[in-house]
Amino acid sequence: MENSILHLENADIYQRDNLVLSKVNLTINKGDFFYLIGKTGSGKSSLMKTLYGDLKLQRGTGAIVGFDLKKLKDKEIPFLRRKIGIVFQDFKLLNDRTVFDNLLFVLKATGWKDKEAIKAKIEEVLDHVGMKMQYYKKPFELSGGEQQRVAIARALLNDPELILADEPTGNLDPKTSLEVMELLNEIHQSGKSILMATHDYALIVKFKQQTIKCEGGELFEVAQG
Numbered sequence: 001m002e003n004s005i006l007h008l009e010n011a012d013i014y015q016r017d018n019l020v021l022s023k024v025n026l027t028i029n030k031g032d033f034f035y036l037i038g039k040t041g042s043g044k045s046s047l048m049k050t051l052y053g054d055l056k057l058q059r060g061t062g063a064i065v066g067f068d069l070k071k072l073k074d075k076e077i078p079f080l081r082r083k084i085g086i087v088f089q090d091f092k093l094l095n096d097r098t099v100f101d102n103l104l105f106v107l108k109a110t111g112w113k114d115k116e117a118i119k120a121k122i123e124e125v126l127d128h129v130g131m132k133m134q135y136y137k138k139p140f141e142l143s144g145g146e147q148q149r150v151a152i153a154r155a156l157l158n159d160p161e162l163i164l165a166d167e168p169t170g171n172l173d174p175k176t177s178l179e180v181m182e183l184l185n186e187i188h189q190s191g192k193s194i195l196m197a198t199h200d201y202a203l204i205v206k207f208k209q210q211t212i213k214c215e216g217g218e219l220f221e222v223a224q225g
């Protein structure tokens with residue numbers, strides 16, 4: 001347990017009053033990479049949302065990066081999100097500001113004040129994802145793959161222990177998906193834990209990792225092929 005970064009026990013996942021997944025048991029340890037698969041509507045996003053505090057955990061127990069999901073108060077959610085990096089299918093960048101300002105926005109919102117440290121951090125994460133030269137562009141001036149790289153850079157800003165990626169390649173063509181996946185793999189190899197919801201079986205086959213599946217209202221481990 002001391003190595004665990006995420007631990008759910010008999011956790012029921014609800015959307016409003018609808019039970020989406022029941023009695024979920026899941027442990028993710030430091031350095032693990034898990035795929036989360038399952039048909040449309042099977043509950044992948046609902047599980048992710050519960051993990052980052054967007055849905056309340058009503059029954060069962062859940063701990064993530066040191067937070068108790070059952071007791072999580074609204075005012076603690078920003079602190080939880082500083083310790084996990086979240087990557088979405090649709091990037092969720094702010095279109096009215098540059099790449100640099102998108103990242104600046106997050107650092108300021110999470111309490112960074114020192115201008116030099118801010119600049120250095122933004123350069124570091126953009127360099128990590130190969131987007132340092134494009135810091136002055138606005139999201140609409142970038143390809144989908146480039147936007148996702150910036151979104152991954154944003155997820156890395158506060159050096160999270162765990163990255164939750166909800167269909168990160170869902171809006172990308174196969175070649176770009178592969179590049180983004182290689183980046184996520186490299187981030188994993190640098191020591192981060194990753195939980196990635198995906199429909200992309202080509203990636204799952206190419207980059208084998210532990211896999212869990214939402215089906216029939218439950219979460220299962222899938223045997224690795």
Ligand SMILES: Nc1ncnc2c1ncn2[C@@H]1O[C@H](COP(=O)(O)OP(=O)(O)OP(=O)(O)O)[C@@H](O)[C@H]1O
Pocket residue numbers: 015016018020038039040041042043044045046047214
């Ligand atoms: N905001 C909501 N309010 C009520 N029910 C919802 C809401 N969002 C999703 N649901 C329901 O919860 C169930 C699980 O949806 P969820 O989005 O978690 O599935 P998913 O596996 O992520 O699907 P997809 O692969 O299409 O993203 C579905 O039956 C869906 O209709």
